[in-house]
Amino acid sequence: MKLFAPRTDVAFDPRVVVTPESAEKLNQLGLEVIVESGIGAHLGYSNETYRLKGASVVSSTTEGFAEADWVFALHRPEAEQLAQMRVGTRLVGSLDPFGDKTFFQAAMEAGIEAYAMELIPRSTLAQKMDVLSSQANLAGYAAVILAAKELDKILPMMMTPAGTLQPSRCFILGVGVAGLQAIATAKRLGAQVEAFDTRPVVEEQVRSLGGRFLKIDVGGETGQTEQGYAKELTAEQLERQRQGLAKACARADIVITTAKLFGRPAPRLLSASAIAGMSAGSVVVDLAVETGGNVEGSKPDETVVTENGVHIMGPRKAENTYPLHASQMLAANYFNFFSHFWDSEQKLFTGDHSDPILASTCLTRDGQWVHAQIQP
Ligand code: NAD
Numbered sequence: 590m591k592l593f594a595p596r597t598d599v600a601f602d603p604r605v606v607v608t609p610e611s612a613e614k615l616n617q618l619g620l621e622v623i624v625e626s627g628i629g630a631h632l633g634y635s636n637e638t639y640r641l642k643g644a645s646v647v648s649s650t651t652e653g654f655a656e657a658d659w660v661f662a663l664h665r666p667e668a669e670q671l672a673q674m675r676v677g678t679r680l681v682g683s684l685d686p687f688g689d690k691t692f693f694q695a696a697m698e699a700g701i702e703a704y705a706m707e708l709i710p711r712s713t714l715a716q717k718m719d720v721l722s723s724q725a726n727l728a729g730y731a732a733v734i735l736a737a738k739e740l741d742k743i744l745p746m747m748m749t750p751a752g753t754l755q756p757s758r759c760f761i762l763g764v765g766v767a768g769l770q771a772i773a774t775a776k777r778l779g780a781q782v783e784a785f786d787t788r789p790v791v792e793e794q795v796r797s798l799g800g801r802f803l804k805i806d807v808g809g810e811t812g813q814t815e816q817g818y819a820k821e822l823t824a825e826q827l828e829r830q831r832q833g834l835a836k837a838c839a840r841a842d843i844v845i846t847t848a849k850l851f852g853r854p855a856p857r858l859l860s861a862s863a864i865a866g867m868s869a870g871s872v873v874v875d876l877a878v879e880t881g882g883n884v885e886g887s888k889p890d891e892t893v894v895t896e897n898g899v900h901i902m903g904p905r906k907a908e909n910t911y912p913l914h915a916s917q918m919l920a921a922n923y924f925n926f927f928s929h930f931w932d933s934e935q936k937l938f939t940g941d942h943s944d945p946i947l948a949s950t951c952l953t954r955d956g957q958w959v960h961a962q963i964q965p
Contacts, residue, residue, distance in 0.1 A: 590936070592927075593657035595650045595666065596625040603912040604919055605629050606661050606682070609642040611920035616643035618928060619936040623653050632913050654678075661923050668695040676700035679938075681923060683707055683720060686952060686963055687852045693965060696953045704950045706922070708963075711817050715946050718926040722766045723918035727908035729770030729847065732874040733759070735907065736843040737778060739872045739892065739900050745779020756781050760841035761800070762834065762858055762883065763848035764791040767876055771845050772798045783837060786848075787811045787819050787830070805833030818851045827856060835863035844873045846883035854881035861885045861895075869898030878903035926950075 592615060594607035605628055607615070612622045622644040626636055636646045647653045654660065654673040662682035668691060674680070677700055684692070684705040696703045706720045716722065737744055740757065747754040759775040761768050764786040772795060775782050782800040784791075789812065795802040807826040813819055822830065838844050838859060844867075849855050855877035864873065864886065875887035886893055887903035894900050908915045930940035930947070940947045942954070951959055958965035 590619070590658045590938075591621045591623060591656050592659040592661060593623045593647075593653035594625065594628060594661045595653055596628040597663045599631050602663060602906065603631055603909055604663055605632065605634070605916045606663050606919045606923050607644075608632075608916055608920040609634055609638045609644070610917070611924045612639055612644040613642035614924055615927070618931050618933055620659075621645070623647055623656060625650055625653055629916075632916060659927075663919075665692050668692045671695045671699040671701055674699060674701055677702065679704065681706060681926065684952070686960075690965060693953055693958065697956050697958065700956055701953060702951065702955075703953045704926075704947075705952055706926070706950065708950045709922075709926070710945055710949045712945070718922050718929070718946070720919060720922045723922055724906075724908040724915060725766035725847075726770045727911055727915055727918070728876055728904075728906070729767035729845075730774045731904070731907040731910040732767070732845045732847075732876055733771050733774040733778065733843075735902060735904060735910065736845065736872045736874050739902060740842060741870050742842060743779075744775065757842040758783070758840060759843040759845070760784070760803075760837050762786075762844065762846040763877075764788075764795055765847060765849070767847040768845075769794060769798065771847065772800045775843070776800065780843070783841070785834065785837065787822060788813045803833070803837050805830055807833075816851070819848070821850055821853065822856065827858075831858060831860055831863065834858055835860075835866055838863050838873075839866040839868075841867070842871050844871070845876065846874070847876045848883050849877050849880060855883050857881075857885065858883040859885060864895055864899050864901065865897055867897070867899045871899050873899060873901045874907070875901065875903045876907055879905045 615622050624639050624644050626646050626648050660680045679702045681704045686705040709715050709718045744757045746756040757780045759780040759782045761771050761784040776799045784795045784800045785803040792802040807829045875882050875884040877883045878887050878889050887901050889905045892902045932939045
């Protein structure tokens, strides 16, 4: 069985999903691993390194697609490229399952079995395959480092003969995977940390990391869905929340927002008036910028300086600040997904489609749309 990893546009996204280390492990399972020439050159992974780990190298995407039984891709290939794959090819990638569906139409027509890694269920068993979590961890860390670099102050308290510098104050909005890592990173750097989330269960987690949990009574029902994601707030609840948050922002040097809603646009948490209440030189990092943004005025991959001197940063994929580690984690997630269903003795993929992990990730198979929850 052959598995191919195509090269992607490094300027758009520098991560890879097959590293030499994961190529070796896939190879040891009994797979023939093929990578496109130059796939990891920017990360110090030369073609030779891949070859030494048992992979073969092809010079074009078309060549790889023509041979592969499995394709491990970072994102969607071009819809037109699907026809270059063999009928029945299993395509695994961050395929944007809620995005433009013409891609999946083309996948059905080409007989491709498409697996979207964003849909890995949030179960203990599947945690090792969860690309959203592994990347959110890095993004939370990166957000603090990016903000600390942009800020004209240091984060820790410093007592010197020349006087005492007060610690910077960091406010984290949304305490999921990224938010927890941001709290831990800011604490390690010596900042004073405050955090907020609509899911009350996280209060204890914030406290255990040494942060202060901000309570805002937004009224009505809040909390989380069965899958562990936040419930969407009503317009009225969001307005009450915005007022409470504006006060916390006014006392912060750094604000990091991580609030997302799975498969839907991110909630708008900070309005221009909240930003106007912040001090000159303070920094806001909007990690939800890619799905619409939590912060009014944030722009993808730009730093916007407002009239009152607040720096609003909108890293589309903050995890890409560290592409090597981001790639290592992604490659491990993909490997774990595959190997979970691999029978090493028979050298066969034994995944049964009623398995919750496959049922949750597989969108198209045998020319049909097969996902039960997401509409084609
Ligand atoms: P996410 O990326 O969907 O959202 C980030 C955070 O923003 C969440 O904590 C969410 O509650 C919060 N949020 C949403 N709307 C908000 C609003 N209006 N105001 C303030 N905060 C708001 O979340 P995530 O990082 O994917 O994590 C969600 C939960 O799932 C967490 O409890 C996490 O620990 C859990 N999780 C479990 C697994 C697993 O068991 N395999 C894997 C990943 C995450």
